[in-house]
Amino acid sequence: MRNFELIGNFLLQLLPVINITLTVSVSALVLGSFIGLILTLGKIGSSRILRGIVAGYISIVRATPPIIMIFLVYYGLPFITANFFKINIEGWNRIYFVIIALTLLFSAPVAEIMRSAYLSIDKGQYEAGIMVGMNKFQIFYRIILPQATVVALPNYATALINLLKEGSLTFTIGVVDMVAKSQMIVSNNSGGYAWQTYGSLALIYWALSLAIGRVVALSEKAYQKKRQSISI
Amino acid sequence: MLKIRGLKKSYAENEILKGIDLDVKKGDVITIIGPSGAGKTTLLRNITTLESADSGKIEFENIQGDYSALTRQETKKLRQSIGFVFQNYNLFNNKTALQNVMEGLLTAKRMPKQEARTEALKALERVGLLEYKDQYPVQLSGGQQQRVGIARAIALKPKVIFFDEPTSALDPELVGEVLQVMRSLAHEGTTMVIVTHQMRFAQEISNKIVFMVAGRVVESGTAQAVFENPRAERTRQFLAETLVQY
Ligand SMILES: Nc1ncnc2c1ncn2[C@@H]1O[C@H](COP(=O)(O)OP(=O)(O)OP(=O)(O)O)[C@@H](O)[C@H]1O
Ligand SMILES: [Mg+2]
Numbered sequence: 001m002r003n004f005e006l007i008g009n010f011l012l013q014l015l016p017v018i019n020i021t022l023t024v025s026v027s028a029l030v031l032g033s034f035i036g037l038i039l040t041l042g043k044i045g046s047s048r049i050l051r052g053i054v055a056g057y058i059s060i061v062r063a064t065p066p067i068i069m070i071f072l073v074y075y076g077l078p079f080i081t082a083n084f085f086k087i088n089i090e091g092w093n094r095i096y097f098v099i100i101a102l103t104l105l106f107s108a109p110v111a112e113i114m115r116s117a118y119l120s121i122d123k124g125q126y127e128a129g130i131m132v133g134m135n136k137f138q139i140f141y142r143i144i145l146p147q148a149t150v151v152a153l154p155n156y157a158t159a160l161i162n163l164l165k166e167g168s169l170t171f172t173i174g175v176v177d178m179v180a181k182s183q184m185i186v187s188n189n190s191g192g193y194a195w196q197t198y199g200s201l202a203l204i205y206w207a208l209s210l211a212i213g214r215v216v217a218l219s220e221k222a223y224q225k226k227r228q229s230i231s232i
Numbered sequence: 233m234l235k236i237r238g239l240k241k242s243y244a245e246n247e248i249l250k251g252i253d254l255d256v257k258k259g260d261v262i263t264i265i266g267p268s269g270a271g272k273t274t275l276l277r278n279i280t281t282l283e284s285a286d287s288g289k290i291e292f293e294n295i296q297g298d299y300s301a302l303t304r305q306e307t308k309k310l311r312q313s314i315g316f317v318f319q320n321y322n323l324f325n326n327k328t329a330l331q332n333v334m335e336g337l338l339t340a341k342r343m344p345k346q347e348a349r350t351e352a353l354k355a356l357e358r359v360g361l362l363e364y365k366d367q368y369p370v371q372l373s374g375g376q377q378q379r380v381g382i383a384r385a386i387a388l389k390p391k392v393i394f395f396d397e398p399t400s401a402l403d404p405e406l407v408g409e410v411l412q413v414m415r416s417l418a419h420e421g422t423t424m425v426i427v428t429h430q431m432r433f434a435q436e437i438s439n440k441i442v443f444m445v446a447g448r449v450v451e452s453g454t455a456q457a458v459f460e461n462p463r464a465e466r467t468r469q470f471l472a473e474t475l476v477q478y
Contacts, residue, residue, distance in 0.1 A: 124322035127282055128381075131316040132388060133308070133340025142339070146326045 006193055010200035013185060018204065020177040024095060024167045028102035029160060035103060036110025043115050054111070061108040066101075066166040073101040074173045098170045105166060109159040117152035118144065150223050157216040161209045168205070178204060233258050233423065234392055239288030239299065241271075241278050248274045250447040252288070256392055256425060261418045263426045263434040263455075266444035267470060272427040273319075275444070276394045279425075280316055281307050293391070312340055315385030315393035319401050321377040323369040329356060329380045330365040333387045341388065355387035356380070359413050375406030379413055392423040399430060431474055435459050443467050 042054040064072070074097040081087040121144055129139035171180035182201045186194045234256040241249040248271045256262060264272050278285040278299070285299035293313055295306045302310070323332050333352035337343040343351070356362050359379040369377055378398055385393050398414070399407040411433050418424065418437045428434055434441060434455070441458040443451045443466075451464045462468045 122322075122325070124318060124320055125324055128316075128318065128322035128324065128384075129335075130282065131280065131311060131314075132336030132384060133312045134336065135339075138339045142335070143324050143326065150326075 003196055006196040007200045007203070010182075010185060010193075010197050011203065014178045014181055014200055014204060017176060017178050017181050020095065020170065020175060021164075021167055021208075024098050024102060024170055024177075025160075025164050027099045028106050028163055028167075031099070031103040032106030032163070033110055035107040036114060039107060039111035040114040040118065043111060044118055058108045058111055061104055064105070066105055067169050067172060069105055070098060070101040070169055070172060073097050073104070094173050094175045095170070097173060098167070098175060102163060102166055106159065106163050109162070110156075113152050113155045113159060114148065117148040117155075120151050121147050150220075153216055153220055153223075157212055160212055164205070164208055164212070233292070235289075235291040236279060237289040239275070239278060240286045241274055241283070242286060248447050249278060249285070252444075252447075252449060254279070254425075254442065254449075256423060258391075258423055259421050260440060261422075261424045261426070261438045262440045262442060263428060263438040264442045264444055265428070265431070265434060265470075266450075269446075270444040271447045272444055273396055276316075276396050276425070276427060280314055280394055281310055282316070312388070313391045315388060315390035317378070317381050317385050317393065317395040317398050319397045321369070321374070321381045321401075323377055323380055323384075325369050328366050328368055329361060329372065329376075329383075332369070332380055333384045336384065336388050352383070352387055355383040358386065358416070359383045360409075373406060374402045375409045378402065378410045382410075382413055382417075386417065386422070392425060393417075395424060395426040395428070397427055397429065399428065429474070431459075431471075443470065445470075 039054050039058065042050045045051065061069075074094070077097065077100065078088070078090045078092075081089050125143055126139055129143055134142070167177075168179050170177045171183070174180075176184075178201055182197050185197050186192075189197075234254070236252065236254040239249055239252040239254075240247065252275055254262075254275075264275065266272055274283070277283045278288075279290075281299075281302070288299045290297065290299055290302075290310075292310060295302075295310060297306070324335060327335060330349070330352055333355050334345075334348045337348035337351055338345065341348075353362065353365065356365055359382050361376060361379055361383065364372060364376060364380075367376075369380070372380065378401075382398075395414070399410050402410065407430070411430065414424070414426070414433075415437055426434070426438070436455075438455045441452060441455050442449055443458060443462075443464075445466055451458060451462060451467045458467065459471065462471060
């Protein structure tokens, strides 16, 4: 009983800083998706050089452990901006560095997911679009993208949950998020109640992941009829 | 109405179309026949700009020039005045039958939604699929999908419709319904250029047959002339080989 009380109590202490986690995840989700889309265009495009660059970028990003990416951005980016652009960003809010690092990390799987979704769409439909007089943009926006989105959704959810978990490294460069807060609570209690503290933290992450899964399942359901018609 | 002269196309070293001439008049039903690999599909794809021909003259509507020098505007005009029916239907999978037919009306013709809907329903009625208007492609049989494909083409009121083996992906029992639709289009005076291996059908509905081998037109003329009185030895041989199956 006492443990439940403790966990409840810790939850109340952790939840106020959940907005850090949410800010980081949502920002990286939006920015990473955008960059991922651009990478996808490069990857399916006709320029060989561009395809090579994108492939190189993706394999490097994928081979970088999240914590190293965060350190690289935190220590490396100010160096680059100061030396090449004469801009001093050392005073930036640290959360920005985490967002940039996670954006880079997220863009790679997004590019892969979007590319394979795109490739799964039968290209005869593109030619059919041309022959009814649609332009490239209309075909992409009205025919290809809606189908690719449906195909990509489940993998997208998996990538998003990964992103959420990578966000738990935010504390490593001194941002006070839920993880940092948990550590403080434990050390304030001289190392006591540690499992109850981290248990509360885990509960929050589980709930967030479940919520993402739910949202995706619901939107899949809304798309079900179309989905049937797309997944061959 | 449509005049093609000396159309050429090569892939790498291989010249697949070696200078094709084709004349299409209003109301013509022209069937292109020939052995596999003759370049029939390639010909249709190049005439319709799905692929870019190496050279060849075209006269169509107010377009007059060489395929290698078509402007963007001319290409657009050309595509908007012709229809294409694909071997594999190529319906838009995220759209219902009705939406498939409406799509070109809404985007290319910029028709208001209500009007597009009315036009699309008319087209679906002509192919006998009115009650299937809200089905997605996957819920339709191959024959029905191809009829939606035809409705999608005719709804745009093209000057000429190209058919590339419209029945060859179909189960034999579904071929008839598609041919029936094409037959009725022919009777209504639709201008059509058809590639098919259905010789009986070709003989029945075409007023002109073009026989192609290895990127060249070997013989062309009325259905009667080509089928009953072929001049070229190669035509006789081909007809003997294909018609023996009946
Ligand atoms: N994109 C391409 N790249 C290279 N070769 C091609 C391409 N498209 C067609 N060919 C070649 O062109 C030749 C003619 O092909 P095409 O599909 O036009 O023949 P077809 O007369 O339509 O035959 P079928 O009756 O089998 O459909 C074939 O030898 C084919 O291999
Ligand atoms: Mg062919």
